[in-house]
Amino acid sequence: MRTFIISFFTIVFCSVFLGCKTGKHLTSDNHTQIIVHDKLIPVFRPADSASIRALLECDSNGRVVLSWLDMAQSENACLRFKLDSMGNLMADFKVPSDTVYIPGKDSTVIKEKVKTVEVEKELTAWQRFCIVFTVIAIIFIVLFVGFKFRSILNFFR
Incomplete structure (x- = not known):
């Protein structure tokens, strides 16, 4: 009977003092979040130019005659030149848009402090x-x- 009582108290002692354990403490860290956006990046093209030099003369009938013509234009410029028999001079100069948009990525780093709540x-x-x-x-x-x-x-x- 004595061994039964001793073993019973030993089991009760172990179950009371060893049955529970403390919980872990929660810690909060700073979290970093990276957000990547797709966006268009403007790239400016250099200015284009064109020039016309011409010598216009009148003939014996009173009409305007083009004696010589010198046209200089850059690679991206489109120059059109027209002279009719009545002496009307028409020049047209076209340039594509000055800004080109290239797709790119933009990243934003956000550091936020997380508040930890124990439940x-x-x-x-x-x-x-x-x-x-x-x-x-x-x-x-x-x-x-x-x-x-x-x-x-x-x-x-």
């Missing part, structure tokens, strides 16, 4: 059962020790 974890059914069983076992142990202590005191009287 109590819900107990599982097994954990609730163990808590209730331990409380009932401790009550029975206290009653058992009380009755044994009372019987020992009555024995010495």
Whole structure:
């Protein structure tokens, strides 16, 4: 009987003091988030130019005659030149758009501090059962020790 009581108290002692463990402390770190956007990057093209030099003369009939013509233009410019028999001079100079848009990527780095909130974890059914069983076992142990202590005191009287 004595070995039963010693083993019973050993099991109860181990279950009471070794059954629970402390929770881990939560730590918060600074989180870095990188956001990448697709965007169009403007690239400016150099200015284009063109020039016309011409010598216009009148002939014996009173008409305008083009004696010589010199046209200089850059690679991207489109120059049109027209002289009619009545002496009207028409020059047209076309240039494509000065800005070219090239697709690119833009990244933004956002550092944000995360606030950590500790929340109590819900107990599982097994954990609730163990808590209730331990409380009932401790009550029975206290009653058992009380009755044994009372019987020992009555024995010495």
